[in-house]
Amino acid sequence: MLGDDEADEYLFLPELKRAGYAANEADLTRAIKENKSKMLVYYAAVAMKKYGTQKSIPLLKSLLDYPKVDVKIVSLIAIANIAGNKEKDLYVQLLSGRNTDMRLYSMAIIWQLDIKEALPQVVRLAEDILRDRIKHLEWRFEPLYTIEYLQRHPQEGADVLARLQKRYHKENWNLKDAILRLIGR
Numbered sequence: 001m002l003g004d005d006e007a008d009e010y011l012f013l014p015e016l017k018r019a020g021y022a023a024n025e026a027d028l029t030r031a032i033k034e035n036k037s038k039m040l041v042y043y044a045a046v047a048m049k050k051y052g053t054q055k056s057i058p059l060l061k062s063l064l065d066y067p068k069v070d071v072k073i074v075s076l077i078a079i080a081n082i083a084g085n086k087e088k089d090l091y092v093q094l095l096s097g098r099n100t101d102m103r104l105y106s107m108a109i110i111w112q113l114d115i116k117e118a119l120p121q122v123v124r125l126a127e128d129i130l131r132d133r134i135k136h137l138e139w140r141f142e143p144l145y146t147i148e149y150l151q152r153h154p155q156e157g158a159d160v161l162a163r164l165q166k167r168y169h170k171e172n173w174n175l176k177d178a179i180l181r182l183i184g185r
Contacts, residue, residue: 009050012043012046012047013043013047015039015040015043016028016031016040016043016044016047019031019036019040021040021044023047023050023051024051025048025051025052025053025055025056028044028047028048028051028052028056029044029056029059031043031044032044032045032059032063033059038067038068038071041063041066041068041071042068042070042071042074045060045063045071045074045075045078046074046078048060048075048078048082049074049077049078049081049082050081052078052081052082053082054082054083056078056082057079057082057083057087060075060078060079060082061075061079061090063075064076064094064102069099069101072099072101072102073101073102073105076091076094076102076105076106076109077105077109080109080112080113084113085113085115088110088113088115088117088118091106091109091110091113091115091118092106092110092115092117092118092121094106095107095110095118095121095122095125096121096124100134103125103134104134104145107122107125107145107146107149108145110122110145110149111145111146111148111149114149114152116153118149119153119156119157120156122146122149122150122153122157123150123156123157123160125146126146126150126157126160126161126163126164127160129143129146129164130160130163130164130167143164143167143168146164147161147164147165147168150164
């Protein structure tokens with residue numbers, strides 16, 4: 001669903017193997033729990049997208065409080081790949097949180113999974129984007145997913161959707177293709 005499994009295999013699995021961890025859920029769980037280095041925890045969380053099961057979800061959720069933001073993000077993406085809509089309450093909760101990165105990655109997941117229950121929080125995120133309360137990420141994808149989600153669900157978000165579209169209509173939406181490749185869609 002999300003991410004680039006080919007790149008993960010090429011980049012991260014050799015590092016895990018050098019550190020003594022195989023590409024399976026048990027070894028990846030061990031790598032995370034042993035916490036030998038932040039990079040190994042990151043690599044293991046990335047690999048959990050492919051090798052993790054429902055059994056990995058509690059451990060991945062615990063990484064949402066990890067000090068390194070990249071670990072938080074890949075853990076969230078791994079959860080979405082493993083659980084899909086089963087963890088929609090988590091994605092909605094993170095969308096309402098204070099961490100901008102987690103809010104925006106949650107928005108990407110909510111958009112991809114089309115979680116209708118998130119509509120009030122998406123409208124709130126859109127308002128925050130319009131008020132410049134959201135720092136822009138390098139890819140500037142924050143309005144894209146929000147606009148596309150609100151287009152699917154115009155019943156409650158028509159006003160904020162119109163304002164977002166007006167503000168961002170001159171943006172370079174060719175980034176959309178790059179972003180979709182980035183998340184593996």
